[in-house]
Amino acid sequence: MNKLSAVRTARIETIASAVLSVATPGEGLFEITRDVAQFLEQNKARHGVVLLYLQHTSASLVIQENADADARTDLVSALKRLAPADAGWAHDVEGPDDMPAHVKAMLNGVSLHVPVTAGALALGTWQGIYVAEHRARAHQREVILQFLGCCAR
Amino acid sequence: MNKLSAVRTARIETIASAVLSVATPGEGLFEITRDVAQFLEQNKARHGVVLLYLQHTSASLVIQENADADARTDLVSALKRLAPADAGWAHDVEGPDDMPAHVKAMLNGVSLHVPVTAGALALGTWQGIYVAEHRARAHQREVILQFLGCCAR
Amino acid sequence: MNKLSAVRTARIETIASAVLSVATPGEGLFEITRDVAQFLEQNKARHGVVLLYLQHTSASLVIQENADADARTDLVSALKRLAPADAGWAHDVEGPDDMPAHVKAMLNGVSLHVPVTAGALALGTWQGIYVAEHRARAHQREVILQFLGCCAR
Numbered sequence: 001m002n003k004l005s006a007v008r009t010a011r012i013e014t015i016a017s018a019v020l021s022v023a024t025p026g027e028g029l030f031e032i033t034r035d036v037a038q039f040l041e042q043n044k045a046r047h048g049v050v051l052l053y054l055q056h057t058s059a060s061l062v063i064q065e066n067a068d069a070d071a072r073t074d075l076v077s078a079l080k081r082l083a084p085a086d087a088g089w090a091h092d093v094e095g096p097d098d099m100p101a102h103v104k105a106m107l108n109g110v111s112l113h114v115p116v117t118a119g120a121l122a123l124g125t126w127q128g129i130y131v132a133e134h135r136a137r138a139h140q141r142e143v144i145l146q147f148l149g150c151c152a153r
Numbered sequence: 154m155n156k157l158s159a160v161r162t163a164r165i166e167t168i169a170s171a172v173l174s175v176a177t178p179g180e181g182l183f184e185i186t187r188d189v190a191q192f193l194e195q196n197k198a199r200h201g202v203v204l205l206y207l208q209h210t211s212a213s214l215v216i217q218e219n220a221d222a223d224a225r226t227d228l229v230s231a232l233k234r235l236a237p238a239d240a241g242w243a244h245d246v247e248g249p250d251d252m253p254a255h256v257k258a259m260l261n262g263v264s265l266h267v268p269v270t271a272g273a274l275a276l277g278t279w280q281g282i283y284v285a286e287h288r289a290r291a292h293q294r295e296v297i298l299q300f301l302g303c304c305a306r
Numbered sequence: 307m308n309k310l311s312a313v314r315t316a317r318i319e320t321i322a323s324a325v326l327s328v329a330t331p332g333e334g335l336f337e338i339t340r341d342v343a344q345f346l347e348q349n350k351a352r353h354g355v356v357l358l359y360l361q362h363t364s365a366s367l368v369i370q371e372n373a374d375a376d377a378r379t380d381l382v383s384a385l386k387r388l389a390p391a392d393a394g395w396a397h398d399v400e401g402p403d404d405m406p407a408h409v410k411a412m413l414n415g416v417s418l419h420v421p422v423t424a425g426a427l428a429l430g431t432w433q434g435i436y437v438a439e440h441r442a443r444a445h446q447r448e449v450i451l452q453f454l455g456c457c458a459r
Contacts, residue, residue, distance in 0.1 A: 002188050004298075005172040007196060012168050012301060015318050015354055015455055017421060019311040035308050043313060048168055049204055049299055051355055053421050055430030057371045063263050065210045065255055070244035078236060078256040083384055091376035102371055103384040110369050110433075111418045112264040115170065115206050115297045122297055124208030127263075144421045144428055145310075146355055148301065148318060148454065149168055155341050157451075158325040160349060165321050165454060201321055202357055202452055216416050218363045218408055223397035231389055231409040265417040268323065268359050268450045275450055277361030280416075301454065302321055 008117075010047035010150040020143040024133035027097075029062060029072045032143065033129045036114070037121055039145050048149015050121070051113045052129070055142045058101035059133050060108035066128030079104045079134070101134035108132055116149060161270075163200035163303040173296040177286035180250075182215060182225045185296065186282045189267070190274055192298050201302015203274070204266045205282070208295045211254035212286050213261035219281030232257045232287070254287035261285055269302060314423075316353035316456040326449040330439035333403075335368060335378045338449065339435045342420070343427055345451050354455015356427070357419045358435070361448045364407035365439050366414035372434030385410045385440070407440035414438055422455060 020035050036050060054061050065071040083103035085096040092099060114129065115122040123129070131141055173188050189203060207214050218224040235256070242252035267282065268275040276282070284294055326341050342356060360367050371377040389409035391402040398405060420435065421428040429435070437447055 002176065002185065003174045004188060004192055004195075005174070007169050007171045007192075009167050009169045009196075012165050012318050014315050016313050016315045017353070017423070018313045021309045021311070023308065032308065035310060039310055039313075042310075043315075047170070049301075051419055051421070053419065053428070055428070055433065057369070057430065057432050062259055063210070064259055065244075068244050068246075071252065071255055074242045074244050074252050075256060075259055078240070078259075081240070082235060082388060087384070087387070089380045091371075091374050091380050093374075099377065099380050102377055103381060106368055106370055106381055106384075107260050107413050109262060109415060109418065111420070112262065113204055113206065113266075113419075114264070115204070115299055117170070122206070122208070124210065124295070126210050127208065142430070146421055148355075155329065155338065156327045157341060157345055157348075158327070160322050160324045160345075162320050162322045162349075165318050200323070202454070215412055216363070217412055218397075221397050221399075224405065224408055227395045227397050227405050228409060228412055231393070231412075234393070235388060260413050262415060265415065266357055266359065266419075267417070268357070268452055270323070275359070275361070277363065277448070279363050280361065 013150055016043045016147045018145050020145055022131045022141045024141055025138050026136055027133055029130040029132050031128045031130050036129055043147055044151055045116055045147045046119050046151040048116050049113050050116055051146040053144040054110040057105055058135050059141050060105040060110055061112050062108055062130045062132045063127050065126050067126055097136045104134040166303055169196045169300045171298050173298055175284045175294045177292050177294055179289055179291055180286055182283040182285050184281045184283050189282055196300055198269055198300045199272050199304040201269050202266050203269055204299040206297040207263040210258055211288050212294050213258040213263055214265050215261050215283045215285045216280050218279050220279055250289045257287040319456055322349045322453045324451050326451055328437045328447045330445050330447055332442055332444055333439055335436040335438050337434045337436050342435055349453055350457055351422055351453045352425050352457040354422050355419050356422055357452040359450040360416040363411055364441050365447050366411040366416055367418050368414055368436045368438045369433050371432050373432055403442045410440040
């Protein structure tokens with residue numbers, strides 16, 4: 001039997017937006033949980049939701065296991081199996097890692113949200129927020145953070 | 154030619170949040186559409202949007218076909234093909250179903266939204282909302298529901 | 307080192323909703339960026355976020371590369387590799403393209419958001435918004451657009 005908790009209600013007042021620039025050193029998952037938490041603190045965010053949006057087509061946003069680094073390595077190889085470099089892609093002008101990167105970005109997506117409760121990200125125990133870089137080389141990636149809710153400054 | 158309907162505008166007043174606890178018996182898709190509808194009713198939600206967030210890394214949220222149970226079976230086997238247990242994962246301390254579960258959760262995602270119109274979920278005819286359990290054993294899964302919009306209590 | 311920009315704050319006042327009907331000619335990615343921009347203009351949307359929700363289980367929403375048409379062709383073939391028609395699906399009453407379409411829709415998802423800044427979609431340079439049709443035949447697809455933010459009419 002599923003169970004619903006008591007409901008907590010807050011007013012929605014403002015939307016606070018900022019851009020987080022993330023320097024990725026190459027393929028892999030790079031955690032931005034602390035950056036997002038810092039954005040909430042700066043805005044005295046209390047109750048609401050934070051929306052994340054990545055402005056790119058060859059990287060993506062992922063919520064995943066933040067404990068064992070092996071898990072991140074496996075996630076990267078899982079994506080490589082799903083979108084291998086040697087699949088005979090038509091779009092290959094930007095190099096063999098480009099089209100696989102687009103496929104991986106499509107599968108993972110570039111937009112997600114996390115609830116905010118009492119000023120903190122309501123992540124599960126093992127959850128971290130990551131920018132997944134799918135290109136081989138270093139990139140600068142922009143994530144738009146938006147807090148909707150109560151008591152933003 | 155694409156066509157845009159008339160626009161309906163409502164005020165945004167409140168954000169109502171609750172946690173839905175879902176007991177999953179093991180691998181599979183488990184529908185929570187009625188639980189989400191009940192959350193909206195309790196809050197006298199009229200116009201707006203409901204955000205769903207799952208606090209786990211080995212389960213996910215899916216909107217899919219709610220008519221034929223075979224479709225759900227096929228979705229589970231499709232995911233098994235994409236993330237097989239015997240792929241030689243580095244992260245295997247929690248058992249052979251653990252790393253595949255993380256991969257499936259990454260692909261499906263843990264955050265989504267559904268519009269709310271005149272007090273009802275604006276789902277398509279064949280759409281249901283599901284918690285997808287990717288682990289073999291039973292688990293307790295927490296979904297944070299948030300209604301943003303008009304006329305929550 | 308990651309860097310956070312200055313924060314811009316606006317009031318949230320209204321939620322404006324409309325339905326965009328998209329006629330898809332068959333399998334492929336069909337751009338709706340201009341339709342979404344037009345929805346924002348009509349509502350004099352300035353700062354906030356637009357939520358998109360697709361009411362179907364065999365099509366999906368994707369943000370992807372809008373420059374080279376080859377990239378879209380490759381995205382379609384990538385999905386075909388991940389969910390082939392001849393995988394021995396149990397659910398096959400609606401034809402061999404039906405169950406693969408459900409799998410592709412599950413992987414891509416049917417809900418996403420894009421930030422709105424100064425009246426414009428805050429898309430990256432190469433990003434376009436697409437309805438991905440996964441069925442072989444033409445369909446009519448409904449996308450619910452919702453603008454949350456400031457200065458909607």
